Amino acid sequence: MKLKKVLIGGVAASMLLTGGLVAQASTKYKSYSTTVGPINGSGYSSYQTKNVAGQKADISHKSNGGYSVDVRTNSSGSNGTWARNLQAGDKRQLSNSHNKGTQTRLQFSNDLDTRVSTQSSGTWRSN
Template sequence: MKNAGSRLAGAVVLGALLFGGIGAAYAGNTYASFSTTVPRFNGLGSTGYQTKAISNAHVQFNSTMVGGSYVVDARAEGPAYIGPWSRNVGDGDARSLSNTINKGSNTRISFSNDLTTPQNVQVSGKWRSQ
């Protein structure tokens, strides 16, 4: 009986590892919500990380809200890559950020505001690394 229980427990752990690994590999294809505060005077805020599912595929996002009447700039970032800024993202904007980030890499979007922005700016929406 003890052997059967050990085998069952081993099978459950193996199944969880396999399904967890599959989920992580495709995490970049699913849109995830984000909310970040970009500090005033050219501050920097970012999304959490996603695992890139497709090498070089555009990182996509839709902004739900960019605080007040302000705009921010956005760029894709990976372990060995920092992309060009996509300028003047406002409320309801959708952007597609080109990059050369490899599949399996941690990827995020960074946001920045202007040097003359006198207050913190809240940015929220949905994004995916693809």
């Protein structure tokens, strides 16, 4: 009887650990660096494959040449919600409705009054 309880407890613990690991699984942070054109211009990161449908993407923005920039996720089928006024040192989570397995990238946009190209860089993961 004791052995049966120990086995059941071990199986339950394994399931909890495995479930916890699956919930934590996501894409790895990857670097991005893109030129964002002037006057509402756009720039894009490279693609990542979405692991969990609709899970927020994470971005850690390193720099944008002293300007603020807007960012969202982008795929061939949909766009995420814009995160406005991202500045150097900001970390954000980007809402989206991309499906699992979708190739997703970041889209950056300068403001209408930004009259120069800017260079955005940092790290991100699509989750």
